[in-house]
Amino acid sequence: MAQDIDHWLLSVEAAEVPNLRPEESFWSKDCKRKRMRLTPPPDDEPEMASPKKRKTGYATAASAHSETEASLSSFDEQHGDNNVTPRPRHTTRLSRSASHHSTQSGASSPRKHLAAMNLFERRIKMGNFSDTGMMPGSLLALRQRLVSQLLRGRKILGLTSKPVFQQVDVLHDDFGTLMADADFFFSTERDALGTTPTPDDAMYILESAAECAGHDQAECGWSSDVHHEILSQALRRRQPGRTYKTLVKFMACSTATLMKEYKLPSAPDKKVDYCIYLDPAYDTDDPDMGNLIDNLRSQLPLYSINITGEISLLKTPLAIPIEIKRSGEGGDDAALQVATWLEAQMELLHRLISRCASSGPSLDDIGFMPGLIIQGHSWNFVAATRRGNETVIWSDMCVGSTSDVIGIYQIVAFLQILRQWVVETYWPWLKELIRRAHFDASASDNT
Known part of the structure; x- marks a missing residue:
């Protein structure tokens, strides 16, 4: 059995690692981190099941960050159903820099709301x-x-x-x-x-x-x-x-x-x-x-x-x-x-x-x-x-x-x-x- 495992490991090809800039590898949706995917072991070795892919919060965090930036682009879209009780979204952990940027963006939103509320008939x-x-x-x-x-x-x-x-x-x-x-x-x-x-x-x-x-x-x-x-x-x-x-x-x-x-x-x-x-x-x-x-x-x-x-x-x-x-x-x-x-x-x-x-x-x-x-x-x-x-x-x-x-x-x-x-x-x-x-x-x- 040990020989079979050694033979299987030698048959694995090294995965290609993309050459990305640091900020792209963290924030970009199109440049998600690629993981090395190992060829599964032979069927007669059930104990060597393929490792499960771990979910990351990076892409979700980037999406949430983008939503924050665009949250005031359309008041009608954001608050279309005013009868629905507001509930917190499912959150993901952001990096320190991302959290800081999000806080700054949110801090400016009341002014944007007040300015926009002067544009309607009422x-x-x-x-x-x-x-x-x-x-x-x-x-x-x-x-x-x-x-x-x-x-x-x-x-x-x-x-x-x-x-x-x-x-x-x-x-x-x-x-x-x-x-x-x-x-x-x-x-x-x-x-x-x-x-x-x-x-x-x-x-x-x-x-x-x-x-x-x-x-x-x-x-x-x-x-x-x-x-x-x-x-x-x-x-x-x-x-x-x-x-x-x-x-x-x-x-x-x-x-x-x-x-x-x-x-x-x-x-x-x-x-x-x-x-x-x-x-x-x-x-x-x-x-x-x-x-x-x-x-x-x-x-x-x-x-x-x-x-x-x-x-x-x-x-x-x-x-x-x-x-x-x-x-x-x-x-x-x-x-x-x-x-x-x-x-x-x-x-x-x-x-x-x-x-x-x-x-x-x-x-x-x-x-x-x-x-x-x-x-x-x-x-x-x-x-x-x-x-x-x-x-x-x-x-x-x-x-x-x-x-x-x-x-x-x-x-x-x-x-x-x-x-x-x-x-x-x-x-x-x-x-x-x-x-x-x-x-x-x-x-x-x-x-």
């Missing part, structure tokens, strides 16, 4: 808060209020909280700054917005943010330790038995997906981390609004009053989307996510208006829809306005930072300013729209 255009010429009056008024007061730190503390602050300057040097110019920072106007966090609460947020930054924590760490705490301080008054019995609430919604009926066809599937919403059950002025919403949403996609079919949000109208990113990362992607949600929200409101048989509420009455982008310490205000089929996303206004005490109080005050706008402007307008859309649709069905 489109998104990016604007900047510094360009006030085309800004609606209501958004311009809010901008002026922020620039003249909040962004300077003026009136960010309620006057009723002043006695507490007079005893805590030893906690942090920033409290000494606040008390040195108390007339500038404290005001009764601020008390009308809501409760001012105590110095202990502000210090907890400051230290939590420093901990997250110091340990380079992921988004989930920032979200649970810092962002959720600020939202709670601003929008939840902790009273036993009453904490959640309020009209304006917030919740984490990272699993909520946009409906294809409202999402811009050219936009990718995007989600956001938090949202501020309205709970009609706690509107004491309109106790029947919950029933009206139920009747109206029975005629809407997925029986939802919103742009998402998320079960927890079917009957509680959205007001403000919030996206979270780590410090210095994903700014373009966050802008794309919030822009996609705000545009879809504008489309929903536009369609509800179109259901009204006669002249009813107009988007001009509210002027804009707000959103927030949080990157590490920095909280940034964005807003959407609509002109015809074009939605303009206004961005680049930082309203505060969790890297200092004053910035924390600026953020809380701004969140309460937004809540005031939701309660006094958006909700009364939306209730009228819901009422008109419901009754006009019912009258049309009965004719």
